[in-house]
Amino acid sequence: xxxxxxxxxxxxxxxxxxxxxxxxxxxxxxxxxxxxxxxxxxxxxxxxxxxxxxxxxxxxxxxxxxxxxxxxxxxxxxxxxxxxxxxxxxxxxxxxxxxxxxxxxxxxxxxxxxxxxxxxxxxxxxxxxxxxxxxxxxxxxxxxxxxxxxxxxxxxxxxxxxxxxxxxxxxxxxxxxxxxxxxxxxxxxxxxxxxxxxxxxxxxxxxxxxxxxxxxxxxxxxxxxxxxxxxxxxxxxxxxxxxxxxxxxxxxxxxxxxxxxxxxxxxxxxxxxxxxxxxxxxxxxxxxxxxxxxx
Amino acid sequence: xxxxxxxxxxxxxxxxxxxxxxxxxxxxxxxxxxxxxxxxxxxxxxxxxxxxxxxxxxxxxxxxxxxxxxxxxxxxxxxxxxxxxxxxxxxxxxxxxxxxxxxxxxxxxxxxxxxxxxxxxxxxxxxxxxxxxxxxxxxxxxxxxxxxxxxxxxxxxxxxxxxxxxxxxxxxxxxxxxxxxxxxxxxxxxxxxxxxxxxxxxxxxxxxxxxxxxxxxxxxxxxxxxxxxxxxxxxxxxxxxxxxxxxxxxxxxxxxxxxx
Numbered sequence: 001x002x003x004x005x006x007x008x009x010x011x012x013x014x015x016x017x018x019x020x021x022x023x024x025x026x027x028x029x030x031x032x033x034x035x036x037x038x039x040x041x042x043x044x045x046x047x048x049x050x051x052x053x054x055x056x057x058x059x060x061x062x063x064x065x066x067x068x069x070x071x072x073x074x075x076x077x078x079x080x081x082x083x084x085x086x087x088x089x090x091x092x093x094x095x096x097x098x099x100x101x102x103x104x105x106x107x108x109x110x111x112x113x114x115x116x117x118x119x120x121x122x123x124x125x126x127x128x129x130x131x132x133x134x135x136x137x138x139x140x141x142x143x144x145x146x147x148x149x150x151x152x153x154x155x156x157x158x159x160x161x162x163x164x165x166x167x168x169x170x171x172x173x174x175x176x177x178x179x180x181x182x183x184x185x186x187x188x189x190x191x192x193x194x195x196x197x198x199x200x201x202x203x204x205x206x207x208x209x210x211x212x213x214x215x216x217x218x219x220x221x222x223x224x225x226x227x228x229x230x231x232x233x234x235x236x237x238x239x240x241x242x243x244x245x246x247x248x249x250x251x252x253x254x255x256x257x258x259x260x261x262x263x264x265x266x267x268x269x270x271x272x273x274x275x276x277x278x279x280x281x282x283x284x285x286x287x288x289x290x291x292x293x294x295x
Numbered sequence: 296x297x298x299x300x301x302x303x304x305x306x307x308x309x310x311x312x313x314x315x316x317x318x319x320x321x322x323x324x325x326x327x328x329x330x331x332x333x334x335x336x337x338x339x340x341x342x343x344x345x346x347x348x349x350x351x352x353x354x355x356x357x358x359x360x361x362x363x364x365x366x367x368x369x370x371x372x373x374x375x376x377x378x379x380x381x382x383x384x385x386x387x388x389x390x391x392x393x394x395x396x397x398x399x400x401x402x403x404x405x406x407x408x409x410x411x412x413x414x415x416x417x418x419x420x421x422x423x424x425x426x427x428x429x430x431x432x433x434x435x436x437x438x439x440x441x442x443x444x445x446x447x448x449x450x451x452x453x454x455x456x457x458x459x460x461x462x463x464x465x466x467x468x469x470x471x472x473x474x475x476x477x478x479x480x481x482x483x484x485x486x487x488x489x490x491x492x493x494x495x496x497x498x499x500x501x502x503x504x505x506x507x508x509x510x511x512x513x514x515x516x517x518x519x520x521x522x523x524x525x526x527x528x529x530x531x532x533x534x535x536x537x538x539x540x541x542x543x544x545x546x547x548x549x550x551x552x553x554x555x
Contacts (some may be wrong), residue, residue, distance in 0.1 A: 106362055180398040180460070182360055184411040184467065185388035194410065199401050 046272065050265030058266060062232055067252055068259050072267060077234040078147075078242030079274060082222060083215045085151035085238055086158065090211060093155070094162030095204060101163070102170040103192055122160035129157040130221040138225055148238040150226030157221055158211040165210065169203020170196060201289035209282045216275045219246040229255075245271045306374050308333040308471065308501040309354070313368035316349045316358075323349040326368070327527040329520055333373075336493065336502045338516025338533060340509055340549070345522035347505040348395075351473045354503070355390045356383050373470060388415060391464030391500075395476040397456030399448035400463075404431075404440050407448040407459055411466045426466055433496070434462035435488050454485030461489065465496075472502045478511065490515055509550055513537050521546045 010018070061071025105111045133153030143149035173196050181191040227244040229251055235242045249267045252259045309331035316324040324346035331337040339347050349364075356377060358364040370377045372389070380386045388411065400407050408427045409417075417423055427444070431437040436458040440451070448459050457477055464472060474493075478486040493502060493515060506512050512519045513533055520530045521543075529543050536550055 176394060176396065176398045177400055179357065179360075180392075180394065180400060180463075181410070182357065183355055183387055183390070183392040184414065184463065185384040185386075186411075186414055187384060188360070190414050194414075195400055195402070 043272075046265055046269045049262055050267070050269040053262045053266030054269065059270070063230065063248075066258075067230060067248075067256050068263070072245065072248060072270060074231060074234050075243040075245045075248040075267075076270065076274070078227065079216060079245040079271075081147050081235050081238075081242055082151050082154060082227070082244055083212060083278065085147060086154035086215050087208070087212065089151060090155035090158050090162055091208060094159050094207070095166050097159075098163045098166030098170060098204075099192060099197075102167045103188060103196065118160045118163050122164065124157075126157060126218050126220040129153055130224050132156065133221055133225040144239065145224075145228070145241055146226045146239045147235055147242050148226070150222040150242075150244075151238070153221040153225045154215045154218060157218065158215050161211050161214065162204075162207045165207025166200070166204045169200040169206070172203060173199050198289075202286045205282050205286040205289065209279050209286075212278045212282065213275050216278065217246055217271065219244075219250050223247050223250075245274065306333075307331060307371075308335075308373055309337075309503070310371040311368070312370075314350070314353060314370060315367040316346065316353055317365040317367075318349075319363050322525050324353070325525045327522075329527060329530050331501060331503060332518075333501055334497055334499075335517040336497050336504055336515050338512035338519035339503065339505045339522055340507070340512050340519060341522035341528075342507075342549070344525075346525045347522050348475055350522070351392070351475050351503065351505060354471070354473060355387045355392060356380075359383055388467045389470045391461075391467060391469035391472040393457070393460050393464055393472070393474045393477045395479045397453050397460055397480060399451055399456035399459050401447060401449045403445050404448045404451070404459060405444040408462050408466050411463065415467075427462075430462040430465045431459075433465055433492065434458045435492050436462055454481040457481050457485070458489060458492075461492065470500055472496065472500050473505075474502065475505045476507055477504075478506070478508065486511075509552070521549060523549070 058071045059076060060073050062073055063075075064070030101111065101115065105114075130153060133149060133156070137143045137149035137152045138145055141149075141152075143152070177195050177199075178191055181195050182188075186194070222244055226241055227247045228241045229243075229247075231241055231243055245267060249264060249271060252267065253264045307330040311330070312328050314324060314327045315322065327346075327350065339350065341347055352358065352361070352364070353366045354370060354372070354377070356366075358366045372386070377386055400410070402410065405427055408430050409423045412423060412426050417426070428437060428441075431440065436455060439455060440446075440459075448456065451459060457480070461477075477489065481489075490511070493504070496502065504512065504515060513536075516533045518530060519533045519536050521528045521536070523545060528546055529541060531541050531546075535541060536546065539547060539551075541547055541550075
């Protein structure tokens with residue numbers, strides 16, 4: 001079937017498919033750009049409008065004059081509290097559930113139902129979680145309106161994301177690794193602890209990153225369960241009420257009058273900054289873990 | 296180690312009776328009965344889907360962990376019925392397994408070999424060092440990796456990883472070593488080196504060698520079983536198998552390369 005070199009000339013069909021290839025490539029590039037543009041736009045507007053308002057005092061002062069001036073310190077601290085406590089609750093629970101589903105549970109109707117339920121749970125609107133949180137944590141568990149109740153609500157909301165991400169990354173560890181380990185006389189747990197978990201850490205952390213981003217920005221689940229319009233102090237424990245950046249942004253944008261135009265943008269910029277900072281930490285961890293993942 | 300004299304010396308290392316394996320509805324192995332003597336290399340040849348791998352998986356009760364795998368019949372290892380062994384982990388520690396594709400776990404070379412000893416509770420550094428060096432030497436890998444034991448085992452070349460797998464299997468001092476088409480992903484030179492290793496190891500353990508290379512069985516095995524279509528067609532001394540004195544026409548055809 002070898003042809004002489006002179007026949008390297010492209011046929012019409014090849015020319016056509018080359019043209020199509022260029023077209024598809026440009027289209028995909030265009031779609032990617034369309035995705036990136038709004039993000040850049042939002043960032044540009046936020047920085048342009050909100051950037052001048054940022055200062056050390058803005059971060060470290062309490063809100064003043066009915067929240068039309070001053071800083072955002074209590075809200076900033078509150079958001080970190082809410083997210084951190086939510087993560088402390090959701091992370092161990094979610095990873096444990098993912099390990100059970102991926103490594104122990106037999107493939108049965110029940111398991112499949114649970115898996116479908118978890119995926120669907122991720123799609124439940126946050127306001128529904130909020131109402132659940134009011135009923136379950138504020139009243140039934142009697143946490144009252146507190147960081148604990150709000151964080152529990154956030155945890156419930158983010159659990160499915162963590163579970164799905166962790167389960168996927170556990171299942172991405174090749175089955176032969178498990179069988180090799182079992183054949184050495186390892187128990188399931190020894191196999192999970194020594195071989196499976198160390199090699200799925202980066203995927204699990206991806207779930208955590210998604211989870212943080214969602215938890216930091218959510219307003220609905222916390223506004224009924226523990227976040228309030230204004231408290232002049234930072235929380236000292238999980239049973240305190242707190243301000244939160246997302247709710248603060250909502251309030252000064254809608255409920256409070258005479259807010260200087262730049263202020264909401266500054267708050268929004270701070271909110272995004274907090275998300276990026278928390279994500280960066282998780283990504284740094286993930287990069288350290290990914291360094292080990294080679295096969 | 297089964298080198299003692301007395302009644303057990305005559306007992307086969309492996310006594311398989313009426314072994315049938317199903318995955319869900321499909322039969323992978325049907326009513327296999329055979330014996331493997333202590334310190335022999337027992338070859339199993341046969342085309343794909345003959346049930347060779349399933350046979351090995353039944354021997355270390357992998358069926359306990361693999362959903363949908365059903366095993367019937369009896370397997371006696373050195374006189375013990377494996378189904379009645381309470382501690383399946385101890386059973387597996389006495390059986391080394393080498394897989395068709397090299398499975399270097401994504402741990403360091405050292406940790407790959409030290410994994411099993413650590414899991415059974417060996418903590419002393421000196422003792423672990425000794426086990427790692429001894430096993431790597433026996434698997435003919437020590438000289439190539441002794442200066443980089445901290446490197447990832449999963450980054451070694453295929454042939455090195457396969458020898459690492461053998462070293463790992465040896466780290467438990469198994470009575471029985473199961474090899475499943477170990478040479479499928481490695482070059483002929485490495486294959487020959489591993490075959491030399493196996494010839495040495497047979498003095499210390501019993502080896503069951505599943506292979507799709509008929510000539511490999513001829514080079515190594517004392518006796519060889521021919522599996523076809525989920526059944527064990529026959530078991531014979533390897534030389535008889537290759538000199539054409541076997542009874543079954545199908546075996547003769549397979550050995551002579553007329554099908555499969």
